[in-house]
Amino acid sequence: MSINRYTLTQLDSILPGRINVFIGCASYEARCLSIPSALDPQKVGVALIAHNKNLVKHVGANAEKLAGRFGTACIPVEIDSGNPLQTADAIAHGLSKSCRNGGTYFVDITTFTHESLLILLKLLKERVTASCKVLIGYAGAADYDPNRKGATKWLSSGVADVRSVLGYAGQILPSRKSHLVILVGFEHERAAKLIETFEPSRISLGHGMAGTATNAKHQAATDSFHKLVFDMAARYAPVESFEFSCSDPWDSKRAILERMKAYPDCNVTVAPMNTKLSTVGCALAALEDERVQVCYAQAMRYNYESYSVPGDSCYLFELPELITPKTE
Numbered sequence: 001m002s003i004n005r006y007t008l009t010q011l012d013s014i015l016p017g018r019i020n021v022f023i024g025c026a027s028y029e030a031r032c033l034s035i036p037s038a039l040d041p042q043k044v045g046v047a048l049i050a051h052n053k054n055l056v057k058h059v060g061a062n063a064e065k066l067a068g069r070f071g072t073a074c075i076p077v078e079i080d081s082g083n084p085l086q087t088a089d090a091i092a093h094g095l096s097k098s099c100r101n102g103g104t105y106f107v108d109i110t111t112f113t114h115e116s117l118l119i120l121l122k123l124l125k126e127r128v129t130a131s132c133k134v135l136i137g138y139a140g141a142a143d144y145d146p147n148r149k150g151a152t153k154w155l156s157s158g159v160a161d162v163r164s165v166l167g168y169a170g171q172i173l174p175s176r177k178s179h180l181v182i183l184v185g186f187e188h189e190r191a192a193k194l195i196e197t198f199e200p201s202r203i204s205l206g207h208g209m210a211g212t213a214t215n216a217k218h219q220a221a222t223d224s225f226h227k228l229v230f231d232m233a234a235r236y237a238p239v240e241s242f243e244f245s246c247s248d249p250w251d252s253k254r255a256i257l258e259r260m261k262a263y264p265d266c267n268v269t270v271a272p273m274n275t276k277l278s279t280v281g282c283a284l285a286a287l288e289d290e291r292v293q294v295c296y297a298q299a300m301r302y303n304y305e306s307y308s309v310p311g312d313s314c315y316l317f318e319l320p321e322l323i324t325p326k327t328e
Contacts (some may be wrong), residue, residue: 020103158300220243252281
């Protein structure tokens with residue numbers, strides 16, 4: 001499989017003539033507008049626009065902009081970042097209105113939370129048939145928390161809850177030791193809380209491979225946060241580092257499955273905390289090996305005012321793994 005990077009101005013001409021279903025998420029990040037603004041809304045049959053109703057103060061303005069962009073094609077989907085069951089029900093209900101006659105599905109994964117993205121991918125896997133094509137788009141950030149540098153950058157603070165992601169319970173045997181695999185990103189506080197909560201027997205910390213960051217300026221901050229988490233994790237259990245691609249879902253999947261093979265007699269829990277592209281890789285790993293449990297640390301507060309600056313490019317790829325083959 002391949003993933004390609006384009007400027008946002010190229011996107012509309014590269015996409016197929018008709019998008020039967022567009023799926024996106026309104027956010028406090030202006031990046032939620034990047035891909036929709038680059039599309040011709042006349043090409044879109046139905047636009048499922050999710051928004052976290054518990055964050056309406058922060059996301060409401062962009063939700064209105066997206067609704068205006070797609071007009072009568074827009075179907076609002078009220079999810080809740082603190083309630084995964086409500087999120088799953090709302091997404092499933094939205095998909096039931098649109099996943100009917102096949103065609104092209106274009107999922108803008110940019111500003112879903114890691115948890116809601118994983119739930120969405122699982123639900124699509126259950127509903128998308130062989131007559132469909134699934135395209136994934138991701139708009140990169142020019143910078144995160146632009147007013148700060150290096151390890152002083154912050155995207156979220158505090159941890160409200162740590163939980164298994166709905167639909168990714170894995171196969172956990174009480175008799176086995178535990179192996180926690182974290183794809184480390186900027187949010188080291190949440191990574192630390194995961195380690196404290198799970199108290200794993202072994203820890204594998206994924207480090208974004210040099211040259212794979214969605215923006216080269218992110219690499220230094222990623223290196224700093226990885227070291228912070230590594231130093232803290234070493235106080236709890238034996239810890240090893242491994243590399244994965246921040247921008248290639250299939251490489252992320254490969255890296256996770258290889259870490260599983262290193263300790264085959266352990267229960268495996270994976271926490272995707274890097275790019276949404278690598279989170280897709282985590283979903284692919286769990287779809288391929290049902291032993292994988294995926295977990296999520298819900299933040300107490302996000303950097304609503306200065307989370308990111310939109311970039312001028314996006315990633316685009318097909319995800320045939322979500323297609324259910326025809327049965328004879």
